[in-house]
Every structure is written in structure tokens, then in C-alpha cells.
Amino acid sequence: MTVLTPGARPPRAPRPGPRTYSRPMTSTDSAQKAPAKDPWDLPDVSGLVVGVLGGTGPQGKGLAYRLARAGQKVIIGSRAADRAHAAAEELGNGVEGADNAETARRSDIVIVAVPWEGHGKTLESLRGELAGKLVVDCVNPLGFDKQGAYALKPEEGSAAQQAAALLPDSRVTAAFHHLSAVLLADPEIEEIDTDVMVLGEERADVEIVQALAGRIPGMRGVFSGRLRNAHQVEALVANLISVNRRYKAHAGLRVTDV
Numbered sequence: 001m002t003v004l005t006p007g008a009r010p011p012r013a014p015r016p017g018p019r020t021y022s023r024p025m026t027s028t029d030s031a032q033k034a035p036a037k038d039p040w041d042l043p044d045v046s047g048l049v050v051g052v053l054g055g056t057g058p059q060g061k062g063l064a065y066r067l068a069r070a071g072q073k074v075i076i077g078s079r080a081a082d083r084a085h086a087a088a089e090e091l092g093n094g095v096e097g098a099d100n101a102e103t104a105r106r107s108d109i110v111i112v113a114v115p116w117e118g119h120g121k122t123l124e125s126l127r128g129e130l131a132g133k134l135v136v137d138c139v140n141p142l143g144f145d146k147q148g149a150y151a152l153k154p155e156e157g158s159a160a161q162q163a164a165a166l167l168p169d170s171r172v173t174a175a176f177h178h179l180s181a182v183l184l185a186d187p188e189i190e191e192i193d194t195d196v197m198v199l200g201e202e203r204a205d206v207e208i209v210q211a212l213a214g215r216i217p218g219m220r221g222v223f224s225g226r227l228r229n230a231h232q233v234e235a236l237v238a239n240l241i242s243v244n245r246r247y248k249a250h251a252g253l254r255v256t257d258v
């Protein structure tokens with residue numbers, strides 16, 4: 001399938017790896033070897049419905065706005081359907097609102113954008129609705145004190161791992177942790193200049209989320225490992241908050257040389 005990541009950089013030519021053959025390769029060997037898949041060959045996700053739990057907050061609303069503006073069908077969820085309807089109306093671009101349960105039921109991909117404090121309880125209560133869905137967790141468990149933001153240490157390792165533990169019948173991934181809700185919401189900004197680190201256990205699911213990130217102009221989804229490495233990705237937001245405070249910025253991230 002075709003890459004549909006506007007703003008994505010062209011793929012690099014693969015580097016030759018070390019040769020470890022114990023015997024010379026024959027023509028039969030080379031005929032059987034499948035060509036390596038281009039890691040930037042991502043699926044077409046334009047027909048998938050995206051739901052956002054906690055979609056009435058700045059992060060959920062910002063993501064909903066950007067995805068809908070890029071042509072994606074988006075439903076924002078709330079604990080109260082009327083709050084979701086009001087937020088959806090504000091966003092336009094065909095965004096719909098519903099309560100969190102209906103949002104989960106009607107969506108193919110469900111982004112979790114609730115505060116860490118409500119994360120476990122929300123997911124536990126939606127286990128049935130989220131069964132079989134591709135769940136994208138963007139929650140950063142953070143604490144704040146006089147010295148600023150700091151990363152909390154969830155018992156399961158990370159918010160994403162808590163989601164995976166609570167949702168055994170869902171396909172859990174993690175992404176969109178490092179976005180600035182301020183930039184997402186600003187209609188004057190055409191491109192969101194950032195990479196999105198995408199983590200998950202199944203390559204196909206990660207690629208769907210990479211492709212979804214790539215729907216937003218300027219954004220690129222980069223495979224960044226399994227969920228056991230989600231903690232440091234979530235925690236890095238504490239550093240970005242320090243950067244933002246010092247430089248009065250809305251910092252994003254780029255992964256170089258890929």
C-alpha cells in the first residue's frame with residue numbers, strides 16, 4: 001500500500017547489515033528470502049472512525065480537531081454526552097459527540113485522553129465496548145510540586161501497560177504523548193512540526209497508528225518499541241514541560257536519521 005504521511009520524509013535506503021551466513025548463499029536461498037518490507041509503507045487508514053475518550057479536554061479536543069481537519073471521521077467522548085455534543089459543535093469538521101461508551105462502540109480506533117487519575121477506572125468500565133478495538137493511550141502520569149513536573153511510576157510500569165492489563169481483549173498501543181494542545185487547537189497553524197513516538201506489541205497495529213499520525217500535516221509516526229518501554233516516553237513530558245517553561249515554547253520532538 002501507499003505511504004500516506006503528508007510531511008513524512010522519504011525513506012532512507014536500507015543499510016547493509018553484517019553478514020552471518022555459515023555457508024555460501026545459493027540461488028534457492030535468495031529466491032526464498034522475502035524482500036524486506038519498507039518501514040514507511042503504511043496502511044490507508046482514511047476510512048477508519050477515530051473515537052477520543054475524554055475528548056472534551058485540551059488534548060482530546062486538539063487531536064480530534066486536527067484529525068477531523070485532515071478528513072478523518074472523529075467522535076469525541078465524555079462522561080456526559082451533552083458536554084461531548086457541545087465540544088463537537090465547537091470543533092466542526094464533521095466531529096460528533098457521544099458519551100465515552102458510545103464513542104468506544106462506534107469507533108475503530110479509540111484514543112484515551114483522560115487524566116491519569118481517571119485512567120484505570122475509565123478503561124475498566126469500558127472493557128466490553130473496547131474489546132477488539134485498537135486503543136491508543138496518550139496519557140502521561142505526572143505529578144507537580146514546587147519544582148515543577150515529575151514522572152509518576154505506575155504499578156504496571158506505565159499508563160499504556162496499565163491499559164494493556166485492564167483491556168486484555170483490545171489491541172493497546174501508545175502514542176501522541178508529546179503534543180502541545182495549544183498548537184493543536186490553533187487554526188492558524190497549518191502544520192504540526194513533530195514526530196510521534198508509537199509503541200505497541202503488534203507491528204500491524206503500530207503501523208495503523210503511525211499512519212493516523214501521518215494524516216496530520218507535519219506529523220510523522222515513528223515506531224518506537226514495545227509497551228514495556230512506554231514509561232520513559234510518557235515520563236519525557238516532564239522534561240518537555242521544563243523546556244516549555246524555560247523557553248516559553250510549545251516544544252515537540254524529532255527523531256533524527258530515520
Ligand SMILES: NC(=O)c1ccc[n+]([C@@H]2O[C@H](COP(=O)([O-])OP(=O)(O)OC[C@H]3O[C@@H](n4cnc5c(N)ncnc54)[C@H](OP(=O)(O)O)[C@@H]3O)[C@@H](O)[C@H]2O)c1
Pocket residue numbers: 053054055056057058059060077078079080083084112113114115116117118119122138139140141176177178179180181182
Ligand atoms: N494537554 C496536553 O497538552 C497533553 C499532551 C499530551 C498528552 N496529554 C495527556 O492527555 C490526557 C488528557 O489531557 P488534558 O489536558 O486534555 O486533560 P483534562 O482536560 O484534565 O481531561 C480531559 C477530559 O477527561 C475527562 N475527565 C476528567 N477527569 C476525569 C476522570 N477522573 N475520569 C474520567 N474522565 C475524566 C473530562 O471530560 P468529561 O468531564 O467531559 O468527561 C476532561 O475534559 C492526559 O492524560 C495527559 O497526560 C495531554
